[in-house]
Amino acid sequence: MGFLFYAFKSGKLAEVARNGLLIIDKRASLGAGKLGDYVNVTGNSVAKSFLACLEHERFDEVFGDIREYNELHRKLAADPDGAPLLSEVGELLTLAAERLIAHLVEHFDVDVLRGHEIDAIRHNRDGRFEIAYHDTRRPAARRMVISDTVVMNLGGTQRVEEVDDLCRTLDIPLPGNGVITCTSDELLRLTSTQLVDTFAPVFAPAAARRTNRITIIGGSHSAFTMTERLATDLGGAGLDEIAIIHRSPIRLFFETEEEARAWGYMVDPVNDICPITRRVNRSSGLRYRAFEIACSVMSQGRVAGTKPRVELIDAASGESERARAATCLTQSCGVVHSAGYGPNMSALVDHRGAEIPLLFRQGGIEVDKFGRPLDMNGKVVRGLFTFGLGSGFRPDPEIGSEAAFTGRIHGVWIFHHEIGKRILTGVLKALAEKAVAQEAEMIATADEDTHAGGRPRRGRADHRR
Numbered sequence: 001m002g003f004l005f006y007a008f009k010s011g012k013l014a015e016v017a018r019n020g021l022l023i024i025d026k027r028a029s030l031g032a033g034k035l036g037d038y039v040n041v042t043g044n045s046v047a048k049s050f051l052a053c054l055e056h057e058r059f060d061e062v063f064g065d066i067r068e069y070n071e072l073h074r075k076l077a078a079d080p081d082g083a084p085l086l087s088e089v090g091e092l093l094t095l096a097a098e099r100l101i102a103h104l105v106e107h108f109d110v111d112v113l114r115g116h117e118i119d120a121i122r123h124n125r126d127g128r129f130e131i132a133y134h135d136t137r138r139p140a141a142r143r144m145v146i147s148d149t150v151v152m153n154l155g156g157t158q159r160v161e162e163v164d165d166l167c168r169t170l171d172i173p174l175p176g177n178g179v180i181t182c183t184s185d186e187l188l189r190l191t192s193t194q195l196v197d198t199f200a201p202v203f204a205p206a207a208a209r210r211t212n213r214i215t216i217i218g219g220s221h222s223a224f225t226m227t228e229r230l231a232t233d234l235g236g237a238g239l240d241e242i243a244i245i246h247r248s249p250i251r252l253f254f255e256t257e258e259e260a261r262a263w264g265y266m267v268d269p270v271n272d273i274c275p276i277t278r279r280v281n282r283s284s285g286l287r288y289r290a291f292e293i294a295c296s297v298m299s300q301g302r303v304a305g306t307k308p309r310v311e312l313i314d315a316a317s318g319e320s321e322r323a324r325a326a327t328c329l330t331q332s333c334g335v336v337h338s339a340g341y342g343p344n345m346s347a348l349v350d351h352r353g354a355e356i357p358l359l360f361r362q363g364g365i366e367v368d369k370f371g372r373p374l375d376m377n378g379k380v381v382r383g384l385f386t387f388g389l390g391s392g393f394r395p396d397p398e399i400g401s402e403a404a405f406t407g408r409i410h411g412v413w414i415f416h417h418e419i420g421k422r423i424l425t426g427v428l429k430a431l432a433e434k435a436v437a438q439e440a441e442m443i444a445t446a447d448e449d450t451h452a453g454g455r456p457r458r459g460r461a462d463h464r465r
């Protein structure tokens with residue numbers, strides 16, 4: 001949506017869709033992705049960042065009325081500096097996206113396949129992409145479309161099998177049999193009742209005098225959000241303790257250096273401050289609700305107002321901490337992977353059907369300045385663009401960020417602004433190159449036919465789908 005919204009507001013949609021544009025998603029309703037599925041999770045962006053994605057004079061004719069009449073929009077606008085619930089953000093983004101999509105379908109050569117899941121994207125010998133997909137209600141009926149250019153944003157994945165790798169990296173034992181292992185991504189989408197139903201069966205009764213502990217691996221926004229959900233929903237169901245095992249210092253976000261110093265936070269002016277915004281830990285710092293949870297854990301050893309004790313363990317800070325992490329993990333009845341996302345990219349295969357291994361570094365797929373992924377040899381996959389969870393751009397002089405941050409930049413606002421712009425530039429460039437190549441091919445074919453005395457053949461049929 002960041003790309004589509006950007007293409008529309010910059011007046012380039014007609015150019016992007018001049019040979020047809022197809023939107024495919026396995027969901028029935030579009031616009032929010034997974035963001036709208038998280039239950040009781042407060043965003044790490046403020047309301048005005050999300051609302052800014054819906055502001056442009058070109059949007060007025062499409063969904064300008066949302067700004068005036070929609071309750072949810074009004075609610076977010078009334079507290080622009082507050083962090084909203086992601087479920088509400090998802091609802092608003094869906095509303096705007098669906099309105100924009102309806103407008104695009106009506107005015108441009110745009111089609112939508114909702115409820116259709118992509119099985120594989122094959123990069124064929126002539127550089128085009130064969131997209132194999134099926135209707136989620138009829139999985140056996142496979143179909144295929146061909147496209148010159150693909151913007152592939154399938155989101156990120158957290159796989160439960162990665163828990164073992166995380167433990168090996170931390171040099172602590174793997175969870176034993178009978179321990180519930182899961183990902184924060186799955187758990188954050190459960191209701192309170194579902195969370196209780198998941199863990200209550202493995203909690204020992206109070207009389208058994210055993211500590212019911214859940215270990216969370218990770219130290220970012222998701223890890224602290226997960227901590228709050230577990231403490232709040234399972235405190236009354238038998239959970240005694242939460243251990244958060246992380247391997248780099250917990251960083252906090254501040255709007256200014258002065259604010260950080262007044263708060264008593266140590267700031268490294270070279271590594272912690274974004275040169276563009278002057279914010280402290282702009283990308284890596286915990287914000288808003290996650291900030292409050294972390295502070296409460298650091299000062300009181302629990303999430304304020306909840307029962308379970310919470311222990312923070314920096315497993316990379318020394319042997320005693322590593323040993324403590326090992327003990328906690330061994331004595332846990334649940335282990336939650338909350339250590340970032342990998343790309344949902346296994347769908348990309350070469351002309352023989354073998355997976356194209358892409359260069360994965362520092363929290364995401366490596367991409368060039370237009371968002372084109374690099375393969376293992378550092379070669380760009382032409383015609384393919386990707387951003388979003390699990391892939392994405394690293395900080396650079398235009399995007400900014402603190403020097404200490406080496407991960408990827410994810411955020412709805414930046415998808416709709418700088419990143420949307422880069423993808424649009426790349427897509428238009430790819431389409432222009434394709435058009436030149438096709439024209440040259442048609443001229444060459446016509447020349448050949450003329451020399452052979454025959455009638456010129458038609459150029460390649462429909463290059464669109």
Ligand SMILES: Cc1cc2nc3c(=O)[nH]c(=O)nc-3n(C[C@H](O)[C@H](O)[C@H](O)COP(=O)(O)OP(=O)(O)OC[C@H]3O[C@@H](n4cnc5c(N)ncnc54)[C@H](O)[C@@H]3O)c2cc1C
Binds near residue numbers: 032390
């Ligand atoms: C817990 C959490 C909180 C976050 N909070 C914020 C926040 O407050 N502010 C912020 O700016 N960012 C936040 N982010 C980061 C990120 O900006 C959002 O998660 C963002 O919505 C990610 O978008 P995405 O497109 O990468 O992935 P997704 O939202 O997962 O979208 C992927 C889409 O691809 C579709 N799809 C997947 N596989 C297939 C397939 N095979 N075939 C067809 N369709 C498919 C899915 O149906 C989905 O619609 C948060 C992330 C997490 C995990």
